[in-house]
Amino acid sequence: MTTQLPGSVGAGFEMRFTSTPRGARLARRLAAHRLDAWGIPYGTGPHEEIVLVLGELTANAVRHGHVPGRDFHLLLSLSPPTRTVRIEVTDPRTERTPPEPGALFAPGAEDTGGRGLLLVAALAARWGWCLRPGGGPGKTVWAEYDWPGVVVG
Template sequence: MTSQLPSPIGASQASCPSDDLSRIFEMRFTSTPRGARLARQLAANRLDAWGVPYGTGPHEEIALVLGELTANAVRHGHAPSRDFRLLLHVSAPAGTVRVEVTDTRTERTPPEPDMLCAPGSEDTGGRGLLLVAALATRWGWHLRPGGSGKTVWAECVFATPT
């Protein structure tokens, strides 16, 4: 008799019909620096498997955007005993990657995209969303419907491999 083990750490993956090369990766992570690091590593691996290879400009840019959003969820969205959720959606035909990170804190929201301003030269933080804005095609945030928290998202366009 054999038994089948569940997928690791509650990962879910859905893919659309075979004629649409969209891919979805969704997982919850502990709201800790270790959780943010694991989210970045697993998503980077998934991007590579889905045709955005390691070592390419698009992969590095998307991984940086994803890393900033997960780090912000830990730093600004942390609530004790609450996880953050990562959703990665790759649409190969459109050449678009959408990264969504949802945390459980409503009272700490990012500025609107058109209201970002550079921190002072002596400030040690405050540059993450500027990096996201520079690398992503577009980004934004919204309150989580039906519960506490918010989702910060970013979309990056990449050239589909030929």
Template sequence: MTSQLPSLISTSQPVGPGGDLSRTFDMCFTSTPRGARLARRLAAHRLDAWGVPYGTGPHESIALVVGELTANAVRHGHVPSRDFHLLLRVSEPARTVRIEVTDTRTERTPPEPAMLPAPGSQDTGGRGLLLVAALATRWGWHLRPTGPGKTVWAECVFATPA
């Protein structure tokens, strides 16, 4: 294993209305724990390259949200032989990161953000979306407009690093 990350990552920097500069990372991953780890690692690398440096609070929070959403796609949205999709977009000057994770399983949907159940003290799971809700400015989900599945998304607004 090398420390070099692939340069095949889809990154674009279109200028939107009002001079908004968006940076996008867009990739499919195998619906396995290894795929979820790789998605988090590549997203963390891309955030650092876009000026959200490793070791800062915003970077750690966003990477944790990516990790939780991708792990949920593997655990709750897994369909054999189907990948999950990660879209990461940073919009400037608003300093907003939008994370979208799409899987192909329609019948297992997350609860609405206002209806998140609190896990019991002995429960070993069920805290991922609570972390997302605590770290993200807002989050939600919707069914895919075409084909089976759903997209779970979160947005994080952060201050410019010092």
């Protein structure tokens, strides 16, 4: 669903996805299409970097935030005045939280995982997480990407 954000000139896209690898892939594809429609075109550095950050956050929601029978929620928003794209991924698990942004460490050479949030930290201007607003179960992991271009249309 695409919406106009209240009180702003930006746009937003939000949807629930099944907490499966297929749901994460669909979230990436739909978000990539939305970014292109917002004037951040396919094939550009900002588009690819935003989709990579979004892909890492949705993959983490599936891998670390999965609760059987519960979906994850994606909110993608655009603020043209500040040239910021904000990604929020909410999953239903409260007890498995990411480290604080300043506490990331590089995995060992033999480790097969643990690099996703390092990519997010390297590409995003800001990122973090918070418990689900309103006291519900789960958490939201968010990232903001500042891009140098101007939105078309």
